Amino acid sequence: MTTGMNTEYLKTFREIARLGSFSEVAREMGISQPAVSFQVQKLEQELGIRLIDRSQKTITLTKAGERLLRFAEAMEGEREKLRGDLEQMREDISGDLLIGASTIPGEYLLPKMLAVFKQRHPAVKIQADISDSVTVINRVRDNTYEVGFCGIPPEGKDLAFFKIAGDEIIPIVAPGHPFANRDEVSPEELEGEALIFREATSGTQRSLESLLGRVGIDIKKWAPQLVLGSTRSVIAAVSAGAGIGFVSSLAIKGSGVKSARIKGLRLTRDFYCVYRQERVVSRLLEAFIDFIKTYEKSHL
Amino acid sequence: MTTGMNTEYLKTFREIARLGSFSEVAREMGISQPAVSFQVQKLEQELGIRLIDRSQKTITLTKAGERLLRFAEAMEGEREKLRGDLEQMREDISGDLLIGASTIPGEYLLPKMLAVFKQRHPAVKIQADISDSVTVINRVRDNTYEVGFCGIPPEGKDLAFFKIAGDEIIPIVAPGHPFANRDEVSPEELEGEALIFREATSGTQRSLESLLGRVGIDIKKWAPQLVLGSTRSVIAAVSAGAGIGFVSSLAIKGSGVKSARIKGLRLTRDFYCVYRQERVVSRLLEAFIDFIKTYEKSHL
DNA sequence: CTACCACATAAAACATTCTTATCTTGCATA
């Protein structure tokens, strides 16, 4: 109903008071000039009184505008104090956290998340071990790790889990490769190419095998050109023009390789956060799980 | 980018603290329960900390929640003070205002507007005279009225004006009349009916005549059954079954008569607010004109 | 157990706010 006065509008208003120009505020705040006009109009409407006299070349706050400015500044001060206090409360959360993660989540998902968490709770010490999904789940179960991140959901009621991200395994090629500018390639076409696999025990390779197996394709019959020990080495080999690799979509951004799609097929899988089902958890663990759960929502 | 913390969310939060239940707050505030959940989530996201513990049957504020509550209350207090001070400033606008208005604006548009203005500026005394459009304009020009409302735009550069509302002259009949349930009637059909006109000098009658004249219809050839002296009497006569009247669409709501439409024809006109073009105007007049200009925007 | 109550989640409807494009006005310059 009433649109409500929000911190953003008040900030705009303070900037107008400071800079004395709508356009300049717009530039400074990275929004368009009409957006500034709009916000001022909204404030004036909500308060039922003119705040800024813009009939002359130079704009001036009205008396009411001056009053609102004081309010906006008081408000900002309170807001700052609030921020500080909440910061403090977050610092109260401290201790050590031992995490296990499988390769893809550990290398491509966790680093950013842990950095944000660490910034939010500076007093926390985190150690993250990287292994494979099965090991992660076992170590969470036996309480070696307090939390784990893996590519397969755990079984049994002793462990709780939730999905943290979706992923897709996609074929990649060097930019000069014939497939580089094609949206889709057919499974038959792949068979004739120089393929680069991961070792058979890797989670990615196993997912690839089982996902293709579901649609009747047996990749064991495809003779790989190379078998490499990590996602990074596959990407490096592909970049060097050694052939076609299959890697997690999460791993390729910024690597310069080109991705394709297999016709009629999405090789998707999910990653999970796993922890022991218990009534009592440490405040730290609770905060961490909570953070992971809401991470996606609050970071784009 | 950030959605910003607005007064509405904080109000919801205070209500939650007071009532201890999302659902109840939803009922009380006339919104749905998911809307309440949503707002709390937004707050928690923005502040990056859990505010309400809702894992048990009864919900409790966390420490951070308690802190936010104090903030919300301080905020509300400041907001209240601001409201009071602005109120005060509005009261500083005082004096007398003499307004002229033609019939339709004077009877159907102004009453509500003046009531709202009066509430906002209690120290102002307003007198509104009702006459016809031409008189209104003349009296504004000679400074008898400070502002005028009329159905025709003024000529000459000494007067400023702007549109305040659009209107349509439409045929009306009693609910039992053969035209009552028809969307449209043709001009020919009208000619044969018992017609009720206003006197020839009325603004409505003149608009009717000129608007129909433009499409080649000369209503002087239509013999009216009755010629009445006011919009209200036309409506009364129509209600009594005396025939077909032509009145402003603004005048008929709640009167019980049925409106029709003349095929292929919209008899539209606008109403204007008129005042003298001067550099210096009284604060009262400025506030009044400003209010009228923004009235439409801020009241639905 | 089972029913119920309270909060969470999802999808779609709905509303607000922003951007782009264009207009108007005042002022400075020629």
Add this chain to the structure above:
DNA sequence: TATGCAAGATAAGAATGTTTTATGTGGTAG
């Protein structure tokens, strides 16, 4: 005065945000 420029206003459509409706989930009491 014309002419151009800079600042703000306005309009229409795009992009976001918020709410609703419908449904899921879990805890608690009977």
